[in-house]
Amino acid sequence: MDIRRPSCALIILLVLYFTHPTECIQNNGKINFREKEKQILDQILGPGRYDARIRPSGINGTGYAPTLVHVNMFLRSISKIDDYKMEYSVQLTFREQWLDERLKFNNxxxxxxxxxxxxxxxxxxxxxxxxxxxxxxxxxxxxxxxYIRIFPNGNVLYSIRISLTLSCPMNLKLYPLDKQTCSLRMASYGWTTDDLVFLWKEGDPVQVVKNLHLPRFTLEKFLTDYCNSKTNTGEYSCLKVDLLFKREFSYYLIQIYIPCCMLVIVSWVSFWLDQGAVPARVSLGVTTLLTMATQSSGINASLPPVSYTKAIDVWTGVCLTFVFGALLEFALVNYASRSDMHRENMKKNKKDMVIDPQANIDAASDMMDTDSNTTFAMLARCEVHITRQKNCCRLWMSKFPTRSKRIDVISRITFPLVFALFNLIYWSTYLFRDEDEEK
Incomplete structure (x- = not known):
C-alpha cells in the first residue's frame, strides 16, 4: 500500500497537467493569471467573436439606444497663453469610459x-x-x-496623455486689466446623438494639478458644460471646459505703467529750466517724446491688431499727449519770451527819445516832471492798496512780471493736477468695469 500511494499521486498530477496545464505551471498549484489573461483576451477578442467596427449596444443592451461615453480629464500643465496668436497650450490626461457587453469575462x-x-x-x-x-x-x-482597461462587467476605460494647442478668442478691451475665458471643446466627428452621447463623469470630471504655475496668468476657476451642435447632417454631442484666467497685473505695472509715469514726470523738468536754456529744454522734450513713442510701439508689437481701443492704448495715448504737450509748452514759452523782450525794447526806446532843449520848454518840462512824480507816487500808493485786496493766487502771480515765466509757473501746477485727475478717472473706470463684467 505504501508503494502504490506515490504512484497514484503522480498519476493524478500528470492527468491534471495534461488536462489543465495553465493551473499547474505555478508553484504550489497556484493559477498563472498572466496566462489566464491571455486566454480571456483571445476568447473575447478572437476572430469571429468581436468586431471593433460595430459600436456597443445602448442602455439595457438595446441596439437602437445611443452608446453613453463618460469623460473626465486631468490637467497636468498649461505651458503658455499667447495673446498675439490667441491660443494656449495644455497637457492633459484624457479618459473615456463606456460599457461594451461583448467584452464581459469571468473574473x-x-x-x-x-x-x-x-x-x-x-x-x-x-x-x-x-x-x-x-x-x-x-x-x-x-x-x-x-492604456485600455477592460473590466469583468464589460466596462472599458481608455486613458491617454496628450499635448494640445487650442484656439482661445480673446477680448482685449480691458487689457491688461482683463480676464480671459479659454475653452476646451470635445465633440463626436461622425456619430450623431442617436448613436453616441458624451457625458461628464459624475463627481469631479475635471482635475487640475495642484502646483499649476503660469507666468502672467492665474487660473481662477473652471466650469464644465455641454455644447451640442446641430448641422445639416444631424446633431452631434459635445462637451466643453471653460477655463477662467485672470491676468497678473504686477508684471504690467512694473514694465509699462511705472515707466510711462516716469517719462511723463521727466518731461515736466523742462518747466523748471531757465527760459534761455533752449538746447536743454528741446533735447529733453524730444528725448522723452521719442522714448514714449518707442514704449508705445513695443507694447502694441506684442498684441494683435484689433479694431477697438484697449485700456493700455488709452494709457499710452494720454501719456504721449502729456509729453508732447510739455514740448509744445516750451514753444509757447519761447514765443512769449521773444514777445516780452520786444516789448521791453520798445519801452526802452521810448524812454531814450530826446526832444530839442529850449529854455522855456525846459522849465515847463521840469514842472511837468514834478507833477508826474507826484502823480506817480499817488498811483503807486493806490496800486499797493488794490494789490492788498487781491486774492493770494493773483498776488503770487504778480511776482512773475513776464508772460513766459507765468506760463512756466502755471504749467508746473496744471500738468501734475491734470495727470493726477486722469489717473483717478482711468483706474476707477477700468477697475469698476472689470468688476461689473465679472458679475
Missing amino acids: LGGRLKYLTLTEANRVWMPDLFFSNEKEGHFHNIIMPNV
Whole structure:
C-alpha cells in the first residue's frame, strides 16, 4: 500500500497537467493569471467573436439606444497663453469610459480585476475630436502613454496623455486689466446623438494639478458644460471646459505703467529750466517724446491688431499727449519770451527819445516832471492798496512780471493736477468695469 500511494499521486498530477496545464505551471498549484489573461483576451477578442467596427449596444443592451461615453480629464500643465496668436497650450490626461457587453469575462472569483491593452484598434473607440485644436501630439517616450482597461462587467476605460494647442478668442478691451475665458471643446466627428452621447463623469470630471504655475496668468476657476451642435447632417454631442484666467497685473505695472509715469514726470523738468536754456529744454522734450513713442510701439508689437481701443492704448495715448504737450509748452514759452523782450525794447526806446532843449520848454518840462512824480507816487500808493485786496493766487502771480515765466509757473501746477485727475478717472473706470463684467 505504501508503494502504490506515490504512484497514484503522480498519476493524478500528470492527468491534471495534461488536462489543465495553465493551473499547474505555478508553484504550489497556484493559477498563472498572466496566462489566464491571455486566454480571456483571445476568447473575447478572437476572430469571429468581436468586431471593433460595430459600436456597443445602448442602455439595457438595446441596439437602437445611443452608446453613453463618460469623460473626465486631468490637467497636468498649461505651458503658455499667447495673446498675439490667441491660443494656449495644455497637457492633459484624457479618459473615456463606456460599457461594451461583448467584452464581459469571468473574473475568477474577484481575483482578476481587469484586463489591460495597449492597442486601441482592437476594441471599438468613440470618434471624439477637439474642435478648437490647432496642433496636438501624443507622448511616446519611453513607451506610448496610453492604456485600455477592460473590466469583468464589460466596462472599458481608455486613458491617454496628450499635448494640445487650442484656439482661445480673446477680448482685449480691458487689457491688461482683463480676464480671459479659454475653452476646451470635445465633440463626436461622425456619430450623431442617436448613436453616441458624451457625458461628464459624475463627481469631479475635471482635475487640475495642484502646483499649476503660469507666468502672467492665474487660473481662477473652471466650469464644465455641454455644447451640442446641430448641422445639416444631424446633431452631434459635445462637451466643453471653460477655463477662467485672470491676468497678473504686477508684471504690467512694473514694465509699462511705472515707466510711462516716469517719462511723463521727466518731461515736466523742462518747466523748471531757465527760459534761455533752449538746447536743454528741446533735447529733453524730444528725448522723452521719442522714448514714449518707442514704449508705445513695443507694447502694441506684442498684441494683435484689433479694431477697438484697449485700456493700455488709452494709457499710452494720454501719456504721449502729456509729453508732447510739455514740448509744445516750451514753444509757447519761447514765443512769449521773444514777445516780452520786444516789448521791453520798445519801452526802452521810448524812454531814450530826446526832444530839442529850449529854455522855456525846459522849465515847463521840469514842472511837468514834478507833477508826474507826484502823480506817480499817488498811483503807486493806490496800486499797493488794490494789490492788498487781491486774492493770494493773483498776488503770487504778480511776482512773475513776464508772460513766459507765468506760463512756466502755471504749467508746473496744471500738468501734475491734470495727470493726477486722469489717473483717478482711468483706474476707477477700468477697475469698476472689470468688476461689473465679472458679475
